[in-house]
Amino acid sequence: MSAMRMVVCLPGAARDGLREAIDEVMAPFEQCRGSHWRFDNWDSWAIRGGTDRDGFRVLPGHADDPRLVAEDPLSDGTVRPAEPGWCAGGPRGALDLAAIRTDAGELAGASWDAWHRLAPSHPLFTPFLQPSGAPWPDLDAYRDGRRAHAQAWEAFAAQPLLAAHRDAVLDLLAAHRGYPVDGLLSTVPYGAPALCTREEYVARWTSDACLVRNVLTLDGWWCESGDDPVHAGCEPPPDCPHPRPFPQAPGARDAADRYLEALPGDTLLVWLRVHG
Template sequence: MSITVCLPRSAAKRVDEAVAEAMAPFAGDGVGGVERDLWNSYRICGSLGLPVLAGHEGDPRLIADRPRWDGSLEPALPGECAGGPRVLIDFRDALRAEAADHAGRVWDRWQEEVSRHPDPDDESVFFHRHLAAAGTRDSYETSQEAADYRAQPAVRAWADVAPVLARPDIAEHFSFGWDPVGIGQRSREEYASTYEFSLLPLRNVLTLSGWWYELGDAPLHGACHGPLECVHEPDFGMEHERAQAYLIALPAETLLVNVRCHV
């Protein structure tokens, strides 16, 4: 697995040592202080690394690959690097704008459809009604309650609109195989920001304050053995978009280093 290690600008002249210090609490084989073994070897690596901002590929502040065990280098893809100041990393503004713009258009269209019909009830209302009538989770989809949900005028109208707006390349959410009523339960800004980072690659992050964020798992703090005894406040929630937003908001000279771990 790979993780983006965040370092203060003061680490620019001692990157290897600073990465080692940040990674140490999470080492495997009982060496690190954290109860979960998260790596047993690692290397600063540009393969599947961080995209360089166009026009800055030759900037001397970029961090080069470290050799493999046999002294060879793993070729990085064009336009990628092993790390550098946050200001030199391309966070794909165009892709973020595309995803957010599409989500905004979906929100607008849902509001337009709802304005023409009575406000629909959320599908959970029909699901719980089904359970109250001795139905089960498995039997809901073919039940009368499910049919009643889909028969609501706004939901029925949305079924005709949704195929035109489907963008599963942005997020599976935009296949609309779910309850669309939730679209209007958030503001336009909140809804769009949820999908802003959908087109960006998923990233694990080790934050400046020592939080290890690995996608799908609760964050771990390097100063604590485990979550039960940890008294530190996490930097952000577990969601992919929160990790991306954290990286973008870091000071410009913060170092981001791509580290490939053997786990």
């Protein structure tokens, strides 16, 4: 690991000694000081989030909550204030954890609307086809098709309606002030608004939108995306006897988000930039 972002969960009472509390829960996973069998977790950390729309959105009515967390100064001492309505952490009940899905859904819906607004004034759209002539059935097939048939994809993407729709989506993204969701151009297959309903299009996009991939849970589980969770002070999996806090399995992309959403409202959630 070089650097990653992680949300640390703490009891609400930890706010008065926040850095000390983070130090305590992070200590079991520190390089060369923690468990003898795990040396790659971290060697430094800093509180980061809120300055570049990269932290938590604050729920309306909670902007003045004194428990909200600001990010640490940079290494040269520069203090970067959070954008209005954003923070690096705070009590779970003051944070809008669902905002990223709301943002993604609104943008996907606007993308679908733009397609159907543009379609009547452009030549008929021809879907990207498999060598057999059948449409690609799903997102992964579109991706595979792009890699395997670059020339065909280039001709496909040059269609006037696709080009106009891409420009419209770029305009939507430029005006967007929520979470960064630039993947709207790459994750949802080109032409999909013609192949599904608005509800299906929005659902496909929002199903991939998750805020948190890595989390250190209230009960000491280091859950890093793509790896087995590690419990503080325990032997490595599968010898740890404690139940995992949530599944780490394909199709569980939003598992960490759901875990956070179920925590008590006074639980502190803090974004860290972790280096290891």
